Amino acid sequence: MTCWLTPQCILQPTSADDVSKAMLLTSYIGNRFAVRSGGHNPNIGFSSVGSEGLLIDLSRLDGVSLSPDGAHAVIEPGNRWGRVYQTLASDGRMAVGGRANDVGVGGFMLGGGLSYWSSIHGMAFNKIVNYEVVLGNASIINANRTHNEDLWWALRGGGANYGVVTKFNVETVENGQIWFEGLLIDSSETEKFLEVAVEFAAAAENDPDASATYNLGPGGGAVYLAYNKPVARPSIFSPFYKLAHQPLFNSTIGTWLDYHNAVSALNPFGSLRVSISVYDRKWEKRSREAAVLLALSKRPTASWKS
Incomplete structure (x- = not known):
C-alpha cells in the first residue's frame, strides 16, 4: 500500500519454512532486508527497503482458521483486517483488530494494536496467546x-x-449486536469539538462500552460513535449532537462487522496517500501563516496575547 522504496528483489513466502530459508539467504549474502505485512505505515522505509536489499512480502501468508469451539483463531500476518473480520464473522466471531479494513495484521499486532474496543479488551496483543516466529538464525x-x-x-x-x-494465535470475541453512528462536525466547531472530546474521555472511564474515534483536519472533523450494546444514542454521547454536524452514516443497531464496514467505506483502499498530499498542502499554507504571525508577534510595535 505504501511501499515508497523500490527493492532489488521481492520474495513472497507461503510458509514459515519459506521465511526461514529467506533468513538463511540474507545471512549468507549479507543483504539488507525488510518485511512487509499490509504496508499501512506511510513512513518511507517502514514497509520496504531500497535497491540495495530484499523485501519479504508476507501477503501470501494469509490463512485464517477458527478452532472447533470458536474460542481461538490462527491468523497469518499477510492478511488485512477486513478479510479476517469477514471470515470470522461467518461463524459469529470477531477478533480485536484494526479500525480500518485495509490495515495489515502483522504491523498492527506487533505495534500493540489499538482497537475500537480497547476500553473493554485492552490492546490487541492482550488477546494473543501464541506467536509462531522465525528468528534471525532461521x-x-x-x-x-x-x-x-x-x-x-x-x-x-x-x-x-x-x-x-x-502466525498469531488469538482469543476471539463474539460478533455481537452493538449501536453505531458517524457524524461530520462543522469546521466552525473545532474548539468546542475538542472540549467535547475531553469531556467524553472523562465520562467514558465509567462506561467502557462507549467508544468515540475522531478525525480532525483543516476542513472540520468527524467522529465515529459506537456502543457495545444494542442501545441507540446513549446519553454519554449527547454532547456530540449539540455540535453543528451532518450524518456520515446513520444511527444503526448492527454487529461489529457492520460497524467496521461502515467506517471503512469512508476510507477506501489506497486513499491514504491522497489524503497525505492534501493535508501536506494545507499544512504548508497554515505553517506559512503561522510564521507570519510569529514574526509579527516579535516586532517591538506588536503584541501577542493568548
Whole structure:
C-alpha cells in the first residue's frame, strides 16, 4: 500500500519454512532486508527497503482458521483486517483488530494494536496467546506464556525487530449486536469539538462500552460513535449532537462487522496517500501563516496575547 522504496528483489513466502530459508539467504549474502505485512505505515522505509536489499512480502501468508469451539483463531500476518473480520464473522466471531479494513495484521499486532474496543479488551496483543516466529538464525519457534516467555513479552507491543511472526494465535470475541453512528462536525466547531472530546474521555472511564474515534483536519472533523450494546444514542454521547454536524452514516443497531464496514467505506483502499498530499498542502499554507504571525508577534510595535 505504501511501499515508497523500490527493492532489488521481492520474495513472497507461503510458509514459515519459506521465511526461514529467506533468513538463511540474507545471512549468507549479507543483504539488507525488510518485511512487509499490509504496508499501512506511510513512513518511507517502514514497509520496504531500497535497491540495495530484499523485501519479504508476507501477503501470501494469509490463512485464517477458527478452532472447533470458536474460542481461538490462527491468523497469518499477510492478511488485512477486513478479510479476517469477514471470515470470522461467518461463524459469529470477531477478533480485536484494526479500525480500518485495509490495515495489515502483522504491523498492527506487533505495534500493540489499538482497537475500537480497547476500553473493554485492552490492546490487541492482550488477546494473543501464541506467536509462531522465525528468528534471525532461521529457527522457527513458538513464543507464549510457557515457552520463550521473554520473547513473548517483547512481542507484545515491542515492534517488528525481534523476528518474523508467521502466525498469531488469538482469543476471539463474539460478533455481537452493538449501536453505531458517524457524524461530520462543522469546521466552525473545532474548539468546542475538542472540549467535547475531553469531556467524553472523562465520562467514558465509567462506561467502557462507549467508544468515540475522531478525525480532525483543516476542513472540520468527524467522529465515529459506537456502543457495545444494542442501545441507540446513549446519553454519554449527547454532547456530540449539540455540535453543528451532518450524518456520515446513520444511527444503526448492527454487529461489529457492520460497524467496521461502515467506517471503512469512508476510507477506501489506497486513499491514504491522497489524503497525505492534501493535508501536506494545507499544512504548508497554515505553517506559512503561522510564521507570519510569529514574526509579527516579535516586532517591538506588536503584541501577542493568548
